[in-house]
Amino acid sequence: MVPIAVIVNADDLGISGEINEAAFELMSKGRVTSATLLANAPATSQAARQVSKFPTCSFGVHLNLTQFEPLLGGPGARLLVDERGQMSRANERARPSPERLRAMYEELCAQIERVASLGVNVSHFDSHNHVHTRPHVFPVLKAAQRRYKIRKVRLSKNFYSAETPCSARLLLRKRAYNWALRSAYRTHTTDAFTEFLTYDRADAATKRSLGTIELMVHPGSTCTAQETSILESDWLARWRPLVQLTSYAQLT
Numbered sequence: 001m002v003p004i005a006v007i008v009n010a011d012d013l014g015i016s017g018e019i020n021e022a023a024f025e026l027m028s029k030g031r032v033t034s035a036t037l038l039a040n041a042p043a044t045s046q047a048a049r050q051v052s053k054f055p056t057c058s059f060g061v062h063l064n065l066t067q068f069e070p071l072l073g074g075p076g077a078r079l080l081v082d083e084r085g086q087m088s089r090a091n092e093r094a095r096p097s098p099e100r101l102r103a104m105y106e107e108l109c110a111q112i113e114r115v116a117s118l119g120v121n122v123s124h125f126d127s128h129n130h131v132h133t134r135p136h137v138f139p140v141l142k143a144a145q146r147r148y149k150i151r152k153v154r155l156s157k158n159f160y161s162a163e164t165p166c167s168a169r170l171l172l173r174k175r176a177y178n179w180a181l182r183s184a185y186r187t188h189t190t191d192a193f194t195e196f197l198t199y200d201r202a203d204a205a206t207k208r209s210l211g212t213i214e215l216m217v218h219p220g221s222t223c224t225a226q227e228t229s230i231l232e233s234d235w236l237a238r239w240r241p242l243v244q245l246t247s248y249a250q251l252t
Contacts, residue, residue, distance in 0.1 A: 003241065004207060004210055005190075005243070005244050005246045006212070006214075007213070007245075007246055008033050008196065008215050008231075009060075009154075009216055009248075010027075010217050010219050011126070011128075011218055012036075012041075012062060012128070013036060013038065013059075014062075015038060016041075016043050017046060019218075019221065021220065023220065024050050026231055027057055031235075031236075032219065033056075033058070034057055034059070034214075036059070036060040036062035036124075036126050037059065037061060039061065040064060040068045040069060040071050040114075041064075044114075045118060048118035048120055049118075056247065060125055060126060061115045061125055062127060063128065063131065063132055065131050066092065066131055067128055068087060069085055071107060076103035080103055080104065091131065092131055101139065105144065108140060108144050109148075122150060123247075124153060125152070125154070126154035135177070138177070142185050145187065146185050151188050152248050152251055154193055154214060155193040155214070156178055156193070157195075158171070159192040159193065159194035159202075159213065160198065161198050163201075188252065190212040190213050191213060192213040192214070193213065193214045194215065194216070195215065196215040196217045196227050197226065197230070199213065204240045207241055212251065
């Protein structure tokens with residue numbers, strides 16, 4: 001039986017030294033195959049210095065409009081921040097005026113350029129709090145893809161457990177988004193995307209229906225202790241059907 005191709009992507013590189021250390025430790029053990037860096041986080045430079053030690057892994061940009069100070073200042077940046085000067089999840093719901101969309105585009109471009117300037121060969125995009133899957137951010141994402149010629153992007157989540165199913169209406173919206181993501185500025189994606197624990201708990205028959213899948217993980221986070229514990233175990237040996245770990249660099 002052909003194994004299922006699985007990308008295990010560690011989000012949030014750069015948030016802290018502890019998260020960086022946990023992610024790279026799992027990479028060194030072959031348990032994590034990909035990661036995405038926040039450009040404007042406290043430990044971004046520290047994370048970037050480790051990237052060259054993992055040539056078989058892929059590294060992307062964790063596009064961020066929902067946490068920390070923006071990299072850019074000026075009138076545009078003021079449209080993206082709260083009274084503390086911090087970006088927040090209000091940007092997920094904000095009215096998409098032309099000025100705000102331009103500010104989002106310029107900030108994301110600055111983030112992509114910062115990660116690249118630190119020596120990271122950017123393989124793909126995803127985003128903090130999945131903000132790139134918001135409909136009003138879609139044209140901003142596509143403009144950034146075209147500018148930097150990035151053809152690989154994370155899907156909107158489309159693999160759910162029986163315990164927490166997706167409504168038919170929401171699933172239809174996600175299918176429409178994922179179709180548009182692949183079609184506009186032709187983009188390569190996995191066939192499915194979900195959290196590591198959701199996949200771990202799924203039955204073998206459900207898993208066999210998949211092609212390639214990306215599993216999101218957050219090593220070192222205090223909220224994901226169970227996930228990290230499984231990642232540190234010999235989970236590959238017990239998973240059925242068999243999987244073959246891969247990365248975004250190998251995704252075609």
